[in-house]
Amino acid sequence: MTVYFIGAGPGAADLITVRGLRILQQAPVCVYAGSLIPRELLDACPADARLVDSAELTLDQIIEKLSCGKERDVARLHSGDPSIFSAVAEQMRRLDELGVPYEIVPGVPAFAAAAASLKRELTVPGVAQTVVLTRTSARATPMPQGEDLMTLGASRATMVLHLAVQRIDAVVGELLPNYGADCPVAVVACASRDDEVVLRGTLESIAGQVQEAGIKRTAVIVVGQALAASGFLDSHLYSAERDRACGAS
CATH class of the missing domain: 3.40.1010.10 (Tetrapyrrole methylase, N-terminal domain)
Structure with a gap:
C-alpha cells in the first residue's frame, strides 16, 4: 500500500x-x-x-x-x-x-497560475530576481519570528501572499513603508478557473478594489515592480555574446 x-x-x-x-x-x-x-x-x-x-x-x-x-x-x-x-x-x-x-x-501552485493569468514573469532581469512566498497569520498558525511582512518586504523582492486577501487592509499597511504607495499589485482569485477574477492596481488602490469585488478567499496577492516592468535588460540566457560551447554555464 x-x-x-x-x-x-x-x-x-x-x-x-x-x-x-x-x-x-x-x-x-x-x-x-x-x-x-x-x-x-x-x-x-x-x-x-x-x-x-x-x-x-x-x-x-x-x-x-x-x-x-x-x-x-x-x-x-x-x-x-x-x-x-x-x-x-x-x-x-x-x-x-x-x-x-x-x-x-507535485502540482502547479496557485502563484504560478496567477502569474500565467497576469501574463507576467515574476523574476525580471535587473528588476526582481527573488520571489517571496508567504502568508499572514490572522486566525491561522502564528508566523515564525522574523517572517513578518515588514521584515520580508525590506528587500522589495516580488512578494506573493497566500491566505491573506481577507486581511488586505493590514497587508497594505505593512507593505507600504518598504514598497511605496505606487508599487504595482495584483490580486488573482480562483486562478485558472472559469470564475477567475483578476484585479490590477497599486498598494494605494488595491484594498478598495478587493473590497468592491467582494473577494474574501481562494486568492493570491502579488506585489512588486516585476508586474509593471518594461524597459528591462534582455536575459543573458539568449545573448549572442553568451558562450554556447557544450558544458558552458
Whole structure:
C-alpha cells in the first residue's frame, strides 16, 4: 500500500500532471480536499473508487482514512502543490510513525497560475530576481519570528501572499513603508478557473478594489515592480555574446 499525495493544481482540471492523473485513475481510494478539487478530477477515479471529502475531518480522522486499507493504494488529493501551505507535513509525520509508505506528486501552485493569468514573469532581469512566498497569520498558525511582512518586504523582492486577501487592509499597511504607495499589485482569485477574477492596481488602490469585488478567499496577492516592468535588460540566457560551447554555464 502507498499513499500518494497529489497536487491537483490551482483549479482548472487539466492542470494536474500526467503522473497525478494516471495515479488517480487507478486509485481505489481518493481522499480529497473538499470544494477546492474540481469535480472532473473526481470523475477520473475508478467507478467503484471510495471518495472521501476531508474538508470536515480532523487530522486524526484523515490519517485513519489514509491508513485504513493496508492492501490498497490511496490518492490524497490536495489543491495546488503539496510543497507550500498544504498541511502535508503533519500527515507525512503521522504516516512515518505508522510505517505507511507514501510518495509526493507535485502540482502547479496557485502563484504560478496567477502569474500565467497576469501574463507576467515574476523574476525580471535587473528588476526582481527573488520571489517571496508567504502568508499572514490572522486566525491561522502564528508566523515564525522574523517572517513578518515588514521584515520580508525590506528587500522589495516580488512578494506573493497566500491566505491573506481577507486581511488586505493590514497587508497594505505593512507593505507600504518598504514598497511605496505606487508599487504595482495584483490580486488573482480562483486562478485558472472559469470564475477567475483578476484585479490590477497599486498598494494605494488595491484594498478598495478587493473590497468592491467582494473577494474574501481562494486568492493570491502579488506585489512588486516585476508586474509593471518594461524597459528591462534582455536575459543573458539568449545573448549572442553568451558562450554556447557544450558544458558552458
